[in-house]
Amino acid sequence: MTRVAVLKGGRSLERQVSLKSGVRVQEALHRLGHDVVAIDVGHDLVRRLRGEDPEIAFVALHGRDGEDGTVQELLEALAIPYTGSGVSACIRCADKVIAKNHMLDAGIPTPDFFAFNETAFKELGAADALPAIEQRLGFPLVVKPAGQGSALGIKFAASVTEVPGALVAAFSYGDKVLLERHVRGRDLAVSVLDGEALPVVEAVPTEEAFYDFEARYEIGRTRFVCPAELPEEVTARAQELALQVWDLLGCRAFARIDLMLADETGELTVLEANAIPGMTETSLLPMAAEAAGIGFDELIARIVQLAHL
Ligand SMILES: Nc1ncnc2c1ncn2[C@@H]1O[C@H](COP(=O)(O)OP(=O)(O)O)[C@@H](O)[C@H]1O
Ligand SMILES: [Mg+2]
The missing domain is CATH 3.30.1490.20 (ATP-grasp fold, A domain)
Incomplete structure (x- = not known):
């Protein structure tokens, strides 16, 4: 049994998604027999962490502060091992301009x-x-x-x-x-767990309209197909690109890389890398893990094992 603090919520615009990820992670940690404390991240974060004295922190935050290295830096300062990527990878992933410039330099295709x-x-x-x-x-x-x-x-x-x-x-x-x-084509995501690419997920919008914020989280407005129905070599190439980006940006434990597959040319390009992708019921990383035979609890157990300082 490990004492785990689940960090969730926070003040980012993705607060609601994070609260959902957090609750789901807490439930899995309970089932795994851990001692769980939930912390809604705010002004008293450092005080709460000192008071609760967790052995590790599970960072279930998305967006500003939680995914961009800020909270990770605090955890480093407090010497609390935490889940997911370290400070520098979070910084590189959170800023699409930094990430894309790294990709350009490394010759990884990303839209102009x-x-x-x-x-x-x-x-x-x-x-x-x-x-x-x-x-x-x-x-x-x-x-x-x-x-x-x-x-x-x-x-x-x-x-x-x-x-x-x-x-x-x-x-x-x-x-x-x-x-x-703009790339007209198919929307793909490759999640990576501990340096291994999971099955590709395709997001198929059910409406003509752009796949927007609401569509992404409202069940039924986007259909997800996993494993994506793609020729074997396209799947292999998408996974290879995701692993290249994982290495390039220095990710650890888990991440999700978003790509486009162009209709006209069949070219795969990388849009971005997410250091802390969603963990909700409709999120793509858990879906991809499931397709690889890794249930949610096992996924969480592995992420906890990989926690580091
Ligand atoms: N250059 C592009 N061409 C076509 N669609 C895009 C492009 N950039 C983003 N999109 C669409 O918007 C979605 C979100 O874009 P993304 O760059 O992954 O940002 P984020 O997921 O961080 O909001 C993509 O999954 C894709 O559907
Ligand atoms: Mg994206």
């Missing part, structure tokens, strides 16, 4: 993009570069904040007139945004 912070627009006249960017990326183009998850703030701009509004929306989530080439 340009990234700017607010200063570039306010003080360097970045808006004047938009026509050149639009020409290079074509329409529709995708505008997204560098630092969010769960499709928050992502907009597809169908034409020049939609770009400014999409940028304003993306900047409302953070001070760095990217404009990315």
Whole structure:
């Protein structure tokens, strides 16, 4: 029996998802016979951790603070071993611009993009570069904040007139945004557990509309297929790319890599890596583990075993 603190909630926009992940993790830890304390992460986090004195912390947080290395740094400072990736991998995964630049340097295919912070627009006249960017990326183009998850703030701009509004929306989530080439194709996710790629999951939106934040968490609005129905070599290539990204970004224990499979060219490109993917009833990592014969409790047990400082 280990005394495990489950860190959940927090103040990120993905708080609700994290609360669901957290409860599900707590239930599994109970079944595994651990001594579980749940901590809704807030101002008193350090005090609570000192008071509860856990042997390990299970980080079931998503988005800002919990997935970007901030909480991990505190756990390092308190010398509490924790689940998932370390500080540096969290930093690299949480920022899509950092992650994509690493991929570019390593020759891992990722959709073409340009990234700017607010200063570039306010003080360097970045808006004047938009026509050149639009020409290079074509329409529709995708505008997204560098630092969010769960499709928050992502907009597809169908034409020049939609770009400014999409940028304003993306900047409302953070001070760095990217404009990315749109890939028409299939939405794939490869989860990795302890350096091994799990079966590929395909997210098939049931409606014509963009796969948005609500669609992702409302059961029935997106259909998930696992293992994805793909030619063997495409599955193998998606898994190989995911492992390359895992190594490149320095992930540990588990992660989920999101990819697109282009309809026209059959090319696979990597969109992003998630250091702490969801653990809810509808989440893709548990689904992929299940397809590999690893039930939820076993998945949680393995993640706990891999906890580190
Ligand atoms: N360049 C793109 N082309 C086509 N679809 C995209 C593109 N970027 C994102 N999407 C869609 O938006 C979803 C979320 O994008 P992603 O980059 O994974 O961000 P996050 O999951 O962190 O919100 C993707 O799964 C995909 O459906
Ligand atoms: Mg994603």
